[in-house]
Amino acid sequence: MKFSRKALGIPYYIFLLVFVAAPLAVIIVYAFTNGQGHFTAVNFIGFFTDPNTLGTLCYSLAIAIVTTVVCLLIAYPTAYILANSNIKAKAVILMIIIMPMWINFSLRVTALKEVLSVLEGNLAFYPFFNTVLGMTYDFLPFMILPIYNTLSKLDGSLLEAAADLGAGKASSFIKITLPLSLPGIVSGVTMVFLPSMTNYVILDMLYNSTYIMGSLIGSYFSANNWHAGSMIALILLLIIGLFSLFTGSLTDDAAESKGGALL
């Protein structure tokens, strides 16, 4: 028997089939059927007519956007300082950023919860703030590292060329450094924005009464309403797909600045 190279791909195709294609098919089927197994658009219409669902979508988007912006505002200067510091300082700063990732996620959030309870008294007073804080705390490294990666690969002679052509420090940052670090920003934004839409574990652990998209799906599923839950999951998938397409086109524009930004 001849061993072909295609055969090496078989485990991957099986994986794809079992863990991606099949669940997706199940979700699609459930989303467009009712309890009796008949085709229906009720779930689809329901999504866009239920004020509760739409409100949660907007709230989720707000959480995700604010978290992403806050992460970006903290991460860019950090990554910039990191990329431009000497080797000794670099090791220390990188350690500070990466070390929290060594600790289990739920332990980290629990610790944050305790600190916040002491400071705020009752966590229910500031649900939005707490959620953004928890997510920022958790997702920040995923923003810093890809930006740091592109910034540290930036060819120093380009900045020298900009200075040579008369650009001051601010001007060469805006015209050279920033556009060339765009792939890192896009990659960081993707890695923070998408989980902030859905990661309701952080909300739950911070004793939060508010809902984001993830919690909504969870609540439908635990109430055994597989059909409405699947529809929300499907629509979320589409939103995420559109978002990825959009950020992907941004990276294509800046793709010539060498090297993917993903870790």
Next chain:
Amino acid sequence: MNETNGSIIELRNVTKTFSDGFTAVKGLDLAIKKGEFVTFLGPSGCGKTTTLRMIAGFDLPTEGEILLNGKDISHLPPNMRPVNTVFQRYALFPHMNVYENIAFGLKQKKLPKNAIDKKVENVLDLVDLEGFEKRRISTLSGGQQQRIAIARALVNEPQILLLDEPLGALDLKMRKEMQLELKEMHRQLGITFIYVTHDQEEALTMSDKIVVMNEGRILQIGAPEDIYNEPASAFVADFIGESNIFNGIMTGKLKARFCGGDFECVDDYAVGTHITAILRPEDVILTPPGEGIISGTVSSVIFKGIHYEIVVESGRNEMVIQSTKNAVVGEKVGMTIDPDNIHIIVAEDHTNRFSAGLDKNFNLEFNDHTIDADPAMVLKGWSRSADGALLNPRGDEIDPEKIRITVAIEPEDIKMSDEAGSGLVDGYISDLIYKGDHYSYVIRTELGHDFIVDDEYLWNMDDAVSLIMPVEKMRFTVGKH
């Protein structure tokens, strides 16, 4: 006020020491006239690029000053200097198209859009890339990128154009083409060009003036013909073109002896002067055996296209000859040379000198080794008092630990060993020049200073060696105390 003497740029005693302690440029003095095409030439690490970067403003001198039109610009940031640079690897902005790259400098100056468009069009015309405005950088070939890099610098009409090995990444044919084009642009524009290269042929082809550098210093400044025909030192001769280099001595008025023969020459030095004779391979003429000034046996012949490269062994010496006539290995030949083509320079003083100390027992110490020298030889005329104290020739008592002794030893008296620690000091070979019957080596020691060693055998660059110095060959002088 500063006197400019018609120089557009002047470097005065410029030194650059980096934060890691490496001194790349040492006390450089140089004046460049307006409109000149000047080339900094030297091996890698000679300080030529650092010098260029200091003129551009990317590196700041640690000492000395740089004057542009008589004004000190040493500490001005690059964006405030009326000079532009063509970078070694182009440094074109990858996220901008050709137009945006070239217009970058003009936009910084806030020129109106139509003026920018006109200038970009003109400069693209100059570099023969008309209509390339909308092209992305990544779609351009290496040669085209090179032209855009030149256009981006030239469009700002700089007073000086700096070029840092701009043709290094191009293939040979493209390089030759660009050399001629750059020369032509220089002629058309009349801007001062400062060009950095390690390629001596490129330097000879393009420049009005060549500055030969090594180890952070200028070895020679001159027109290409002068540098080629009248090299100021054996290093310059060896670096620029191929040379036969021999040690010799003046034996009479316009007569020199080297390579086992007596030659007529045109350089007048006192009889007995130690000299270095430099002969270009193309100037040596092959004659029938017995008819030349010296004779020898052909040891190898290589066909090089336009000529043969013939190596002739004459006694212990070796002569490289370029000739259009073929020769046969093993053949006996004579060699002669026109007196005009023999370039003679006074031999550099290559005596190695280093400073050693004395310990309490008057033993000479250097680099944690004791030099087993007789104190009577080291301290001639000194004596010891009844209680053992050291007295100088005037009879003053001196603390032996405060005395420095200068030790001198000739290059041919030092032996090299590949066994670390077997000699007085260890180092590595940082430079070598073949001198007819022996190699002259520069050994950079772990203590940071150089020793010159002559050896008839070939060692390799960067070989680690230990220097064995026989004490009987050393000469001692008592230094100040």
